[in-house]
Amino acid sequence: MGARKNGVRPLVVKGNNRMSDQKIIIIGAGVAGLAAGCYARMNGYRTEIYEMHSLPGGLCTSWERKGYTFDGCIHYLFGSGEGQPFHQMWRDLGAVQGRAMIDHAVYQHITDGQHTLIVYADPDRLERHMIELSPADAPHIRALCDGVRQFTRFDMSAMYTVPAR
Numbered sequence: 001m002g003a004r005k006n007g008v009r010p011l012v013v014k015g016n017n018r019m020s021d022q023k024i025i026i027i028g029a030g031v032a033g034l035a036a037g038c039y040a041r042m043n044g045y046r047t048e049i050y051e052m053h054s055l056p057g058g059l060c061t062s063w064e065r066k067g068y069t070f071d072g073c074i075h076y077l078f079g080s081g082e083g084q085p086f087h088q089m090w091r092d093l094g095a096v097q098g099r100a101m102i103d104h105a106v107y108q109h110i111t112d113g114q115h116t117l118i119v120y121a122d123p124d125r126l127e128r129h130m131i132e133l134s135p136a137d138a139p140h141i142r143a144l145c146d147g148v149r150q151f152t153r154f155d156m157s158a159m160y161t162v163p164a165r
């Protein structure tokens, strides 16, 4: 198992092509079960994934009805762009190859028809905009945006480390 430059050990064991006698049974073919199955296979385990639905994907599924595609699931992935902690995991799983990662300046618009809250990804811009909308709430808005700024410095690679044996 090799070390990556940021000190995070990848989940994949390299150079073990022998299939183990041990089998891992996985209940549920959502992204978690499918990813567990992929990593287990990459590490030489035989796997069986049991899914009660007729399709894999779990919550991360879309379907067609009367000419429309209902795609209720993932519209953002944090920490997954090139150079970010989860990118290698998505590459291992073959999910991001050939796909562009887009960093949107605006996350969403929330409106009551008269006023619109624009949720900017940049916390400084978000703070200015929210205070313009509601100056009386400035202390709470600053506290919220300070929390957002702190979170941008959170090292998410800790969530990708292999536990010590």
Ligand SMILES: Cc1cc2nc3c(=O)[nH]c(=O)nc-3n(C[C@H](O)[C@H](O)[C@H](O)COP(=O)(O)OP(=O)(O)OC[C@H]3O[C@@H](n4cnc5c(N)ncnc54)[C@H](O)[C@@H]3O)c2cc1C
Pocket: 027, 028, 029, 030, 031, 032, 033, 050, 051, 052, 053, 056, 057, 058, 059, 060, 072, 073, 074, 075, 076, 077, 078
């Ligand atoms: C509307 C919506 C928007 C979302 N947006 C985002 C987003 O933008 N970004 C993001 O990161 N995440 C988002 N999520 C969350 C993300 O989709 C889920 O966290 C993720 O798909 C969960 O995967 P999972 O494998 O843990 O569970 P699930 O997807 O729930 O998979 C569990 C699977 O197990 C099966 N199962 C359960 N019990 C049994 C059993 N006894 N036997 C056999 N099979 C069983 C189920 O049928 C299901 O297929 C969103 C979710 C929803 C619903």
